[in-house]
Amino acid sequence: MKRTLIIGASSNPSRYAYLAAQKLRSHGHPIVLVGRKKGFALGEEIHLDKTNWEDVDTVTLYINPSHQPEYYDYIISLKPKRVIFNPGTENPEFKSMLSDKNIIPIEACTLVMLSIGQY
Numbered sequence: 001m002k003r004t005l006i007i008g009a010s011s012n013p014s015r016y017a018y019l020a021a022q023k024l025r026s027h028g029h030p031i032v033l034v035g036r037k038k039g040f041a042l043g044e045e046i047h048l049d050k051t052n053w054e055d056v057d058t059v060t061l062y063i064n065p066s067h068q069p070e071y072y073d074y075i076i077s078l079k080p081k082r083v084i085f086n087p088g089t090e091n092p093e094f095k096s097m098l099s100d101k102n103i104i105p106i107e108a109c110t111l112v113m114l115s116i117g118q119y
Contacts, residue, residue: 001028001029001030002029002057002058002119003029003030003031003032003053003055003056003057003058004024004029004030004031004032004056004057004058004059004060005031005032005033005034005053005056005058005059005060005078005080006020006021006024006031006032006033006034006060006062007034007035007059007060007061007062007063007071007075008034008035008036008061008062008063008089009021009033009034009035009041009046009062010035010037010039010041010046010062011037011039011040011041011046015062016062016086016111017035017041017062018041018042019111020060020062020086020110020111020114021033021041021042021044022042023110023111023114023115024110024114025042027114027119029119031044032044032047032051032053032056033045033046033047034046034047034048034049034050034051035047035048036048036063036067050071050074052077052078053078056078056079056080057080057081057082058080058081058082058083058084059075059078059080059082059083059084060083060084060086060110061083061084061085061086061089062086062089063089064088064089065089065090065091065094068089068091068094069094072094072097075098075103076097076098076101076103079103080103081103081104082103082104082105082106083098083103083104083105083106084106084108084110084113085105085106085107085108086108086109086110087109090107095107
């Protein structure tokens with residue numbers, strides 16, 4: 001299973017980040033949540049701090065590119081295998097930085113990837 005860090009996590013069940021957390025869990029993937037507002041989603045705490053999580057395989061982004069620079073160093077320090085840029089989060093600058101660090105940037109939808117077995 002692929003431990004996934006969701007950046008831009010939300011406690012609002014109508015948000016895509018919440019739906020992704022739900023779907024990741026239903027597929028057996030452990031999740032870690034980081035958001036801009038404290039709360040809970042699916043019984044998991046949404047963290048405000050940039051905790052150094054162990055064994056993060058995938059980071060999936062649900063934050064606007066204008067908010068991503070504050071997470072660049074943090075995400076790179078976790079050494080995930082890949083970072084998924086969900087629709088609306090595409091960021092050529094960050095994609096280039098990730099590639100330079102041998103982290104695979106993927107422009108895709110986490111929900112679609114899970115539903116078609118491509119996660």
